[in-house]
Amino acid sequence: MANINQEVWHILKSDLAIQKDLQRKLINTRALAKYIIQKYPLRASLDSVISAIRRFQSQEKFKEEEQSLLSCFKGAVVSTKNNVAVLTLNMRPADFFKKFCTAKKSSLRVTTGSREVKLIVENPKLNEMKKHFNKEDIKKIQDNLSEINVKLSTKSLETRGVLARIASEIALANINLQEMVVCPPEFLIYVKEKDIVKAHEAILQLISA
Missing domain, CATH: 3.30.2130.10 (VC0802-like)
Structure with a gap:
């Protein structure tokens, strides 16, 4: 039974939509149990899954974690900006910085992976930024973001x-x-x-x- 509880709780914790509806008491527990059994390969009876869902709903630890998480967003400062583009370069970060350090820089954000570099710039500055790189270096452009x-x-x-x-x-x-x-x-x-x-x-x- 303990394993079934853990499996069901893991499923519920990974689905924010279900969590919200459970908190609002909008979900029929039996219907949810049937859905979980059908969607996930659980070797469990309907009654045991229903029991696991009810235990999950009554977990004080879960409620405390949820409140702690939501409290992080209290007082958050949110701002927006339009007309942004992302330029993805097919080059290693070391090669990018070696080349870009000699270039005239515009206001931008830079993120790097092991084999790619992404430049986040304002749309009007996209063409200017592209001039610093060879055509084959540019893997993808996402504009109007x-x-x-x-x-x-x-x-x-x-x-x-x-x-x-x-x-x-x-x-x-x-x-x-x-x-x-x-x-x-x-x-x-x-x-x-x-x-x-x-x-x-x-x-x-x-x-x-």
């Missing part, structure tokens, strides 16, 4: 699930994240300009929860 800047308290540095919660709220609003840059306690979210209003509303709802 908007930025949401979420500045949290320093408490967010010590709280689990902050980044996942932000991403989940955006996903629940049926919006695709184009890019995300994290420099805690500051979180930068990039979405298509057409989605900025819905994304902004989703973040504001999280802050006011």
